[in-house]
Amino acid sequence: MSRRTKIVATLGPATDSPEVMDAVLRAGVDVARVNFSHGTAEEHIARVERFRDSARRVGKYAAVMADLPGPKMRVRMPALRFLNYGDPVVFSLSAAPVEPGDLVLTEPELLADVRPGQRMLLDDGRLQLEAGETQKGRLFSKVLVGGTLHPNKGLNLPDTPLSIAALTERDRAAITVAARAEVDWVAVSFVRTAEAADEVRAACAACGLNVPVLAKIERPEAVGRAAAIVAAFDAIMVARGDLGVELPLERVPSVQKMLIAEARAAGKPVITATDMLDSMRNNPRPTRAEASDVANAIYDGTDAVMLSGETAVGAYPVDAVTCMSRIAEETEAHIHLTRTAPPHAPVNEDSDGPITLAACSLADEVNATAIVTPTLSGRTAKLAARYRPWARVIAVAPTDAVLQRLALVWGITPVRMTPVDTGGDRMATAVLDAFTAGTIRVGERVVVLAGHPIAGGPRFPTVRVVRVGEGGVSTEP
Numbered sequence: 001m002s003r004r005t006k007i008v009a010t011l012g013p014a015t016d017s018p019e020v021m022d023a024v025l026r027a028g029v030d031v032a033r034v035n036f037s038h039g040t041a042e043e044h045i046a047r048v049e050r051f052r053d054s055a056r057r058v059g060k061y062a063a064v065m066a067d068l069p070g071p072k073m074r075v076r077m078p079a080l081r082f083l084n085y086g087d088p089v090v091f092s093l094s095a096a097p098v099e100p101g102d103l104v105l106t107e108p109e110l111l112a113d114v115r116p117g118q119r120m121l122l123d124d125g126r127l128q129l130e131a132g133e134t135q136k137g138r139l140f141s142k143v144l145v146g147g148t149l150h151p152n153k154g155l156n157l158p159d160t161p162l163s164i165a166a167l168t169e170r171d172r173a174a175i176t177v178a179a180r181a182e183v184d185w186v187a188v189s190f191v192r193t194a195e196a197a198d199e200v201r202a203a204c205a206a207c208g209l210n211v212p213v214l215a216k217i218e219r220p221e222a223v224g225r226a227a228a229i230v231a232a233f234d235a236i237m238v239a240r241g242d243l244g245v246e247l248p249l250e251r252v253p254s255v256q257k258m259l260i261a262e263a264r265a266a267g268k269p270v271i272t273a274t275d276m277l278d279s280m281r282n283n284p285r286p287t288r289a290e291a292s293d294v295a296n297a298i299y300d301g302t303d304a305v306m307l308s309g310e311t312a313v314g315a316y317p318v319d320a321v322t323c324m325s326r327i328a329e330e331t332e333a334h335i336h337l338t339r340t341a342p343p344h345a346p347v348n349e350d351s352d353g354p355i356t357l358a359a360c361s362l363a364d365e366v367n368a369t370a371i372v373t374p375t376l377s378g379r380t381a382k383l384a385a386r387y388r389p390w391a392r393v394i395a396v397a398p399t400d401a402v403l404q405r406l407a408l409v410w411g412i413t414p415v416r417m418t419p420v421d422t423g424g425d426r427m428a429t430a431v432l433d434a435f436t437a438g439t440i441r442v443g444e445r446v447v448v449l450a451g452h453p454i455a456g457g458p459r460f461p462t463v464r465v466v467r468v469g470e471g472g473v474s475t476e477p
Helices: 018-027 041-058 108-113 169-181 196-206 220-224 226-232 240-246 249-266 288-300 317-338 352-365 379-386 400-406 426-436
Strands: 006-010 031-035 063-067 073-076 081-083 088-092 119-122 127-135 138-145 147-149 154-156 185-188 213-217 235-239 270-273 304-307 370-374 392-397 412-416 445-450 462-468
Touching (some): 006 317, 018 041, 041 063, 063 400, 169 196, 185 196, 196 213, 220 249, 226 249, 249 270, 288 317, 352 462, 379 392, 379 412, 392 400, 400 412, 426 445
Parallel strands (some): 006 031, 031 063, 213 235, 270 304
Antiparallel strands (some): 081 147, 088 138, 127 138
16 A cells, blocks of 8 residues: 655755655655755755755655744854753843843844743753843843753743734745745744734745745644634644643643644645654664654644654654655554544535545445546645545646645645646546556546536536546546
């Protein structure tokens, strides 16, 4: 059984050589993440170009996702500093220290929202401060949990509702670079409201970038507004790194399950991310707990699982991808054995949901090996993937851009569509294209699902069962 869960891998120095880039794609990478929190514009553009070149050599449709930095506060300091319990720590509210010894942040304006008594967590929560009064452009605090603070470590404010705009100036600069690189997805960090989706799309459009946008769920406000954010964005990411700092750790597993369920119900892709195989930065094998973590996300129904430092800077990037792919295949095989039936279509939905579910159920009942979906935008294929059919979902689309975006979605195999004359049978052509691409074989029974079965004709959602004949011709089932 081919793997359905998609793999997102972060690009970095460890994947820069053409040999490694080719190898991680062959090992199973479907989406390349470019982390705009680190590196220069030239480095990002060069990495995207190398990834595209590798994808062409490997013969694979793969997506590129630009991950915006967001309002991530980092401490700007020249050297490490040890913080003892009870020590006073003073932050400047501007881009320069007011007094010697003041800590300066990359986003100092965020400190204006902090109130006395609220927690201030440094280095992913390893050090904890309690906020005090603000006086003369300085925020006073004291150390509750001490340790060594290294330069450029992050600051989280889990108790502080933030009032800043959805996009920082760094985000807007990153979008400009992402447009030059012609990425396929834009991921927005620290999303707090559904309205952020419109702001991001407008910023992308101003740069000539028309791509789907993904919300990274990292803040308590976003968890509380999950349904609205899922509805507004094209996809979400369960970004468990900052989420595990902003929320009590014991809540993260249940929040993960809730967010994946919300995305599934809406038919939106969802990525589960952060520390999935983190030990493989330095070791050729993961821990058993990490393997279980990847499997658990797949049992939850995630579309994709993500590697961060494991592939960006780790010593074993290809091994990490290979290992993640093996875990996914084994988990999916168990799900297939224990699965009873597809889920129900959501209530209060237009006819597309029930029709798509019927096509998936029909594929089960007639033992079809694939569901072939001719699609212009990818919508029909994504609707089919929502129900997690065990027949392969083969999306036949007319442009590389659509096919690359679909590389993120669970279970979809992208295939390029042959142009169809007005009045032509798009369903029969899609079957022929899937056969030519080697994704279906002579003798297989397939279900064909199309919103527009006739090229240039009206939208009449149609389901057809065919058998693949010689040369890829559709024959009686």
